Amino acid sequence: MxxxxxxxxxxxxxxxxxxxxxxxxxxxxxxxxxxxxLDLGVIRHLRQRDDGTIEVGVSPTYSGCPATxxxxxxxxxxxxxxxxxxxxxxxxxxxxxxxxxxxxxRRKLLxxxxxxxAEAVASARQLLQPQLTVACPRCESHSTTKLSExxxxxxxxxxxxxxxxxxxxxFKCI
Amino acid sequence: xxxxxQRPDAGAPQSAHCRYVLRLADTSLILAQRLGEWVGHAPxxxxxxxxxxxxxxxxxxARMLLAYAGELERRGRSEDDLAYLREESExxxxxxxxxxxxxxxxxxxxxxxxxxxxHELHEHLQQSKDARLAEIAARSLKETRYHLRFSAGWxxxxxxxxxxxxxxxQAALERLWPFTNxxxxxxxxxREMAGAGIGxxxxxxxxxxxxxxxxxxxxxxxxxxxxxxxxxxxxxxxHSEHLGYVLAEMQSLHRAHPGASW
Numbered sequence: 250m251x252x253x254x255x256x257x258x259x260x261x262x263x264x265x266x267x268x269x270x271x272x273x274x275x276x277x278x279x280x281x282x283x284x285x286x287l288d289l290g291v292i293r294h295l296r297q298r299d300d301g302t303i304e305v306g307v308s309p310t311y312s313g314c315p316a317t318x319x320x321x322x323x324x325x326x327x328x329x330x331x332x333x334x335x336x337x338x339x340x341x342x343x344x345x346x347x348x349x350x351x352x353x354x355r356r357k358l359l360x361x362x363x364x365x366x367a368e369a370v371a372s373a374r375q376l377l378q379p380q381l382t383v384a385c386p387r388c389e390s391h392s393t394t395k396l397s398e399x400x401x402x403x404x405x406x407x408x409x410x411x412x413x414x415x416x417x418x419x420f421k422c423i
Numbered sequence: 424x425x426x427x428x429q430r431p432d433a434g435a436p437q438s439a440h441c442r443y444v445l446r447l448a449d450t451s452l453i454l455a456q457r458l459g460e461w462v463g464h465a466p467x468x469x470x471x472x473x474x475x476x477x478x479x480x481x482x483x484x485a486r487m488l489l490a491y492a493g494e495l496e497r498r499g500r501s502e503d504d505l506a507y508l509r510e511e512s513e514x515x516x517x518x519x520x521x522x523x524x525x526x527x528x529x530x531x532x533x534x535x536x537x538x539x540x541x542h543e544l545h546e547h548l549q550q551s552k553d554a555r556l557a558e559i560a561a562r563s564l565k566e567t568r569y570h571l572r573f574s575a576g577w578x579x580x581x582x583x584x585x586x587x588x589x590x591x592x593q594a595a596l597e598r599l600w601p602f603t604n605x606x607x608x609x610x611x612x613x614r615e616m617a618g619a620g621i622g623x624x625x626x627x628x629x630x631x632x633x634x635x636x637x638x639x640x641x642x643x644x645x646x647x648x649x650x651x652x653x654x655x656x657x658x659x660x661x662h663s664e665h666l667g668y669v670l671a672e673m674q675s676l677h678r679a680h681p682g683a684s685w
Contacts, residue, residue: 312483312562341487342558344565397469398573399476407469423565 258296258304269295269303272327279319280402283361286320290349293340302334308345311403311423347404347422358420362386364408366422383419385410395419439615441495442515443622444556445505446612446658447544448488449516452506453666454537455481456673457524466527473573477534480566487559507677511660511667518657519602521666528581528588529595535574535639536599540606541567543631547623556621575639582643593645601651606632608654 261269273292278284286292286307293306305324309317321337328335347366350358355365364386382391390412397407405418437445458478465471489502500508520537524530545567548560581588607629609617616622640647655663677683 309483309562311480312487312566313479313481314483315479341562344558344562346565397473398569398576399469399473401472403476403479407472421569423569 257299259299261295261297261303265297266295268331269328269333272331273305273324276320276323276327279316279323281358281361281363281404283357284354286324288351288354288357290351290354291320291345300334302336303328305335305337306340307337308340310345314403316402347420350420359386362417363405364417364419366420368422383408385413385415386417387415388413393417435497437496439612440553440619440621441492442612443616444488444492444495446515446517448485448492448505449514450520450537451481451488452485453514453516453669454520454534455479455485456669457520458530458534460524461530470527474530477570477573480563480570484559484563484566487562491555491559503677507674511662511670513660514662514666514670515658515660516666517602517605518655518663519599519605521657521663521669522599522602523665525595526591528591529599531574531577531581532592532595532599534570535578536603536636538567538571538574539632539635539639540603540628542571542635543628544623547628551622552620578639578645579643582640582645589644592643596640596645597648600648601653602655604651604653605655605658610659612658 260266270287273287274285276286278286278289281289289310291308291310293308294304296304296306298304305321305328307317307321307324324337325335350366358365364383367381367383383393383395384391385393385408388410390410392411393408394411395406396409396416399405400407400418404421404423406421407416408419409416455478458474458481461474462471462478465474485506486502489505493500493502493505517537519533522533524533542564545560545564549557549564551557551560578592581592583589607625609625613622613625617624637647655661657663657666
């Protein structure tokens with residue numbers, strides 16, 4: 250519990266905020282570099298401490314995702330390179346959800362060949378649901394088969410298109 | 424950060440609160456370690472990835488819980504100290520998770536029984552009066568739900584599969600079933616935590632767990648075993664013969680090279 254940190258924090262002025270957001274937009278997700286950290290929806294707050302340090306609240310996508318530490322280090326590096334003093338703090342609650350992927354992020358995923366989450370999380374709560382329809386990111390066919398609930402990174406599952414026969418990654422809905 | 428509250432206090436016994444969080448942490452950690460043994464050995468690359476991914480989620484959950492237990496313990500021990508430098512009798516995981524992987528079917532049975540239990544546990548812990556535990560549980564629940572979908576799906580595919588897969592899953596369930604008693608048994612730690620609104624009474628999880636297990640077993644055409652009365656006590660540090668070997672493998676590198684890191 251970080252309650253002992255008595256530093257007052259405030260919202261940075263709009264021009265600083267704009268600069269910070271521009272810097273963050275250039276920090277890629279290390280595992281899906283077509284997305285930046287804003288697209289991914291992991292940035293939870295940007296605050297300024299009374300000593301001028303910028304505090305970036307970051308949510309892990311998955312508890313064990315190895316990219317989380319890299320993302321935080323990359324964020325600090327990007328801000329420091331632009332002359333800021335910066336720290337990244339974990340924000341666990343409420344937990345990250347794939348619903349926070351931005352519309353821009355969904356478009357980038359699709360263009361990159363990864364199918365974006367096919368549903369909102371509320372329906373994913375249903376366990377053992379009937380297989381949902383995931384469209385092929387290459388040929389848009391709805392005739393696809395899930396090969397594996399888990400893929401090459403914690404945030405992806407593996408599908409195959411039954412029309413064009415290409416396998417593809419699906420960004421898990423969680 | 425105020426350091427006075429963090430002063431190592433090696434002589435003090437662990438509080439029930441600390442013990443409770445360690446039980447959760449150790450259960451996730453030992454199951455993560457067991458699943459990690461499958462890497463490079465699973466029947467197909469997809470399942471290799473699946474078991475490794477579940478292991479990674481559990482390891483992430485264990486790290487958050489161990490770090491918290493270390494703060495509650497107030498002896499200045501980090502998550503690494505707790506993971507690598509405790510002896511077998513100081514581990515408090517449920518005995519079920521330390522059982523050997525066996526074949527893929529047995530690993531799936533163990534995973535399903537645990538996932539169905541963790542699902543109910545995390546649902547309850549989200550409401551904990553301990554805000555830290557509640558947020559860890561809310562984070563974990565999303566992952567647990569996904570794991571359960573995987574393990575329940577495989578229970579059905581294997582159980583309602585070939586004669587060979589059916590027979591193996593049925594045998595694994597008979598073998599592991601007695602270990603599920605411990606999931607719903609209470610001791611003074613559970614009673615104190617339930618009284619304080621920090622954790623649910625273990626027995627409160629049983630009805631929902633049983634209903635879900637029964638539904639999946641029915642679909643898997645697997646027969647639910649007779650209730651077994653023998654209780655296990657891993658949560659009190661009294662383990663089956665298997666945990667020592669798990670710890671030996673998990674801890675040997677750290678003990679040979681203290682403080683080493685990547």
